[in-house]
Every structure is written in structure tokens, then in C-alpha cells.
Amino acid sequence: MLSTNNATISLGKPVTAPALIPVEHKSTPACINSPFMVDGECCRVTALSFGAPHGVMFVDDVDLVDVVALGSALGTHALFPKGASIVFVQMLDMENLKARLWQRDKGEAAFTPEAACAAGVAAMMCQKILLGKAIVSMRGNSFHVKWDRCGGVMLTGPADLLQA
Numbered sequence: 001m002l003s004t005n006n007a008t009i010s011l012g013k014p015v016t017a018p019a020l021i022p023v024e025h026k027s028t029p030a031c032i033n034s035p036f037m038v039d040g041e042c043c044r045v046t047a048l049s050f051g052a053p054h055g056v057m058f059v060d061d062v063d064l065v066d067v068v069a070l071g072s073a074l075g076t077h078a079l080f081p082k083g084a085s086i087v088f089v090q091m092l093d094m095e096n097l098k099a100r101l102w103q104r105d106k107g108e109a110a111f112t113p114e115a116a117c118a119a120g121v122a123a124m125m126c127q128k129i130l131l132g133k134a135i136v137s138m139r140g141n142s143f144h145v146k147w148d149r150c151g152g153v154m155l156t157g158p159a160d161l162l163q164a
Contacts, residue, residue, distance in 0.1 A: 007159035011117050012152045015049040016125075023047040023055075024079050033058075033126050038073050045074065046122040050114040050153070052104070053084035056122035062090040062100045071102020085112070089119045091128050098137045110139040111161060117153045120145030 015021060016030040025031040031047035046056045055074055059065050071086040086102045099119040103109040120134035124147060134145045143157035155162065 005159045006156055007162040008154055008156040009162050010152045010154055011050045011113060014121050014153060021047050021049045021053045022081055024081060036079050038077055046125060048118055050117055052114055053080055054087060054118040055084045056087045056089055056118050058089050062088050062098050067100050067102050067108045075102055075104055087115045087119045094129060096135045097123055113155050116143040117145050117155055121147055121153060
């Protein structure tokens with residue numbers, strides 16, 4: 001649930017072209033739920049950018065993910081030549097998701113506007129959410145992500161986090 005002191009910001013259009021993220025991906029025009037081997041395990045990653053590269057990985061339970069180890073392995077993997085922040089996402093239902101973030105060069109972090117938007121947009125791109133809106137929970141805060149698939153992405157959440 002959003003608090004009464006909310007703000008809405010625009011993050012612009014998500015960048016999905018591999019050369020512009022950048023992500024080393026040549027199979028399809030975009031890196032959507034694509035398999036990559038990381039430390040002997042197959043990880044499916046959706047890559048996008050809102051000014052900084054992000055990889056999104058869907059998991060069964062974000063609370064069981066070793067965010068530091070797996071985030072570091074993915075975020076520094078050769079698939080991201082300049083590194084990337086990694087967002088782990090658990091689908092709660094067809095509109096709500098829970099996410100945790102490994103932030104490039106910083107380690108596990110509570111939230112960034114880009115990570116919340118990457119989580120919501122990746123869920124839409126992978127057709128896990130069929131409407132143009134998602135509610136993303138990160139460390140106890142709720143953020144509403146809206147995207148009409150043509151224009152920019154709008155993020156609504158606690159004003160003190162979005163105005164920082």
C-alpha cells in the first residue's frame with residue numbers, strides 16, 4: 001500500500017537494445033529471459049537499462065537468494081561488459097512482486113528507482129504481468145510501476161525515496 005506522501009517520477013523509455021545496455025547477447029533483438037551459465041548453473045536474465053545496465057532474474061523466493069554471491073556473479077559476468085545491477089524478482093500474483101537488489105559497485109541495496117522499474121518492466125516484458133502496471137515491494141516499501149509499452153515508465157512511491 002502506498003503512503004499518503006507519495007511522489008511520481010518518470011524514468012523514460014526502457015532501453016532494451018543489447019548494444020545500448022550493454023549486454024553481450026546476439027540471439028534475438030532483445031535479451032528477454034535468456035539463459036546464461038553462471039558458476040555452472042543456468043540463469044535466465046532479462047537485460048534493460050534506465051541509464052544504468054540492469055539484469056532481472058525471476059526466482060521462486062527472493063528471501064532464499066544469496067543476493068551478494070549470485071548478484072555479484074551475474075553483475076560482473078562477461079555478459080555485462082560494463083557490469084550491471086541485478087534485480088531478483090518473485091512474482092506474488094499477476095500484479096504484485098517482491099524484489100531484492102544487488103547494486104553494481106555497492107552490493108546489496110534496499111532500493112533504487114531504476115531497480116523497481118526494471119523489476120516491473122521485466123515482468124511485463126516476460127508476460128508475467130499482462131497489464132501495464134505492477135506493484136513492486138522492495139524492503140517493505142511499495143512502488144507502483146506503470147508502462148504502456150510505447151512511452152516512458154512512471155514510478156510512484158514514498159516521496160522521501162523518490163526525491164533523494
